[in-house]
Amino acid sequence: MTGDALHFHYDVDGNNFTSAGEASVQVKRTLRQMGYHPDLIRRISVAMYEGEINMVIHAKGGDADVYVTPDCITVILKDVGPGIKDINLAMQEGYSTAPDNIRSLGFGAGMGLPNMKRYSDELKIDSVVGVGTTIEMKFKSA
C-alpha cells in the first residue's frame, strides 16, 4: 500500500510474551490522538492484539503495519511462521492449536481469528504452510 496513507510500522517480538500487545496499545494511543471514535479504536486495537498474540504463539513474531487513509484503516500482519493448515477450521470459535503453556496464560481459547473477523470490516488471510501468514484487516472509518 502506497500513496497518501499514513504508515506506522511495528516489530512484534516473538520471544517476549509480556511485551505482546505493545503495538496494539501504541496504535490505540495514536488513533485516539487523531480523534477517531472510541468504538472504532477499540475494534481495531482488539483485532490487532489478537493478531499480535497469534504471531507470538505460533510464528515467533513478525511485522505489523498500519495504514491510515481518510476513509479506511488497514492493518497488515505478516509472519514467516508455520502457516495455517485449515483456515476454515481456524476460523471456528473454540478451535485452537495453541500449546498448554499458552492456555495457562489465558490465551488459546480459539477466539483469535473469529475476533479479528468479528471486529474488522474485511479480513483477508493469505497463508502457506511452511512459508508464513499474512493477514489484512480493513476498518472503515467513514
Added chain:
Amino acid sequence: MTVSQLIEKTGYEPLLLSDGDREVTGGYAGDLLSWVMGRADSGDCWVTIMSNVNVAAVGQLTDCACIVFSEGVRPDEAAVNAARLHGLNMLLSEKSTFEICVEVGALLK
C-alpha cells in the same frame, strides 16, 4: 457509580487506583483473554482470576473501568506495573467470581 464508590460499597481492596472517578457501567467475568476481549464492554467491571501481565493489555484494550481479582488472587508485579502505565484500576477481593458478580450486579441496578 464510580470505581471509588464501588470500593466504598463493597470493601474491595484498591491495589491500584489510577482513576477513581471512572464510571462503572457494566460488568464481565472471564479468564480466557480472547473471550474477554471479544465480549467485555468499555466501562465494565471485569472480574477475573487471571493474574499475568496480559491482563493489563486486555484491560487497556477493552477500556474496562476496573479489574477485580477474585478468589484472593493477586496480579503479579509486571501486571501491576503495566496497569499503572495504562492508567487502569485494579481491585482485590477474597470473594468468589460469582459472589462478586452478584454484588456488583446488584449495585449497578
